[in-house]
Amino acid sequence: MRTTLCLIIIIAIAEIFLSCRVNKMNQSITTSGLYSDKAVTQVMEKVYDWQLANPVTINEKNSNDWARGAFYSGVMRAYKATKNEKYLNGAMKWSDAIGWQRANRLRHADDHTRGQTFLEIYAITKDPKMISGIRGTFDTLIAEPKPGREDWWWCDALFMAPPVLARLGEATGDARYFNYLNVMWWDATDFLFDKEENLYYRDKNFFDRRTANGKKVFWSRGNGWVMGGLVQVLEHLPKSNVHYNRYLELYKQMATKIASVQQPDGLWRASLLDPLEVPFKETSGSGFFTFAIAWGINNGHLDRNKFLPVVRQAWQGLVNSVEPGGKLGWVQQIGDRPNNVSADDNQEYGSGALLMAGTEMLKLND
Helix, strand or coil: CHHHHHHHHHHHHHHHHHHHHHHHHHHHHHHHHHCCHHHHHHHHHHHHHHHHHCCCHHHHCHHHHHHHHHHHHHHHHHHHHHCCHHHHHHHHHHHHHCCCCCCCCCCCHHHHCHHHHHHHHHHHHCCCHHHHHHHHHHHHHHHCCCCHHHHCCCCCHHHHCHHHHHHHHHHHCCHHHHHHHHHHHHHHHHHHEECCCCEECCCHHHCCCECCCCCECCEHHHHHHHHHHHHHHHHHCCCCCCCHHHHHHHHHHHHHHHHHCCCCCCCEECECCCCCCCCCEEHHHHHHHHHHHHHHHHCCCCCHHHHHHHHHHHHHHHHCCECCCCCECCCCCCCCCCCCCCCCCCCHHHHHHHHHHHHHHHHHHC
C-alpha cells in the first residue's frame, strides 16, 4: 500500500513538472509573438480603428482638446513608422475639421497640443497654412513672455507645448522657438522636479502631500506626460544646442527611476511610489513610459540589456489590456492625481500613448 501510494505521488509530481514545462514553453512562444512586426502593427491598428469608431465625446470640449491632440500625435507617429495611409488620412481629416488652429486659450499649454500633429503633417506637405496659426500663437507668447512656472505650472504642460516649439524651431530654422522652449522648460523644472526622487510633482499642491502610507505623491500619467514630451524635445532640438545634454541627462535619470518602480505585471500604478494607494494597473502612464524607454534603447541612450526586459514586459502588459475588439482599458480618466481606474475605462490619450509605444517596439525589431 505504501509503495503504491509513493508511486502515485511520484507520478503526480512528474505530471505537474511536465505540465509546468509545457505551459512555460507555450508562454514563451506566445510572448515572443507579441513583439513581431506583424503582432505589433495588428495591435496598433485594432486600437486605432476602435478609438476612431468610438470617440470620447467629452473631448469635444475646448478644455479637453488636449486629450484628442495627444491621440493624433500618436497617430502621426504610427504613420511615420508603418507608412499606413489610414493614419495620415485620419490625422489630415481631423486637422482640416479644426482649421489648423490651436484651441481657444492663448497661453494654456493644453490648447497648443494640436500643433504636434500639424507640424508632423507640415513636414510631409510643406503647406504653410498648416502651421501659420500655431506659429502665430508662439510668436505672441515670445513677445509677451511669462516664467515657465507660471504658464507651465503643471507637469502635463511639458508634453503639450514643448514638442510643438521644438518642431517649430526645426521646421522654420528660427532659434527663438528653441530659446523660448529652453527658458520655459527649465524654469518649470526648477519648480516641479524633485531631485531626490527624479520625478515631477503634478503641481505645487502636491509638494507636501503624502499618501496614506506616508509616501510622496508622484502621479504616473503626469510623469508619463513629461517623459513623452522630453523624448520629442530630444528628437527635434539640435544636438549642438547648449541645453541638449541637460535634457538628455534628465531623461536618463527619469528613465532609471521609472524602470525601478515597474510592477510585476509590467505596468505602473497611478501613484508611482505607493502602488497600494490605487492597487490597479494603469495604461496611459504606462504607455508613455513604454514609448519613452524603448525610444532610449533605440537611440543608444539606455543600456539594451538592462532596459529591454522592462520594455518587453511593459508591452505585454499593454497588449493584455486591449480587448479583442481593440478597446484599450485601464486608462485613468481625466484628472490631476492618482485615482481609481477599472478595466472598462478608456480615453483617447491612452490609445495615443499605446500607438507611440508600438512605433518604438517596431524599431526594436530593426
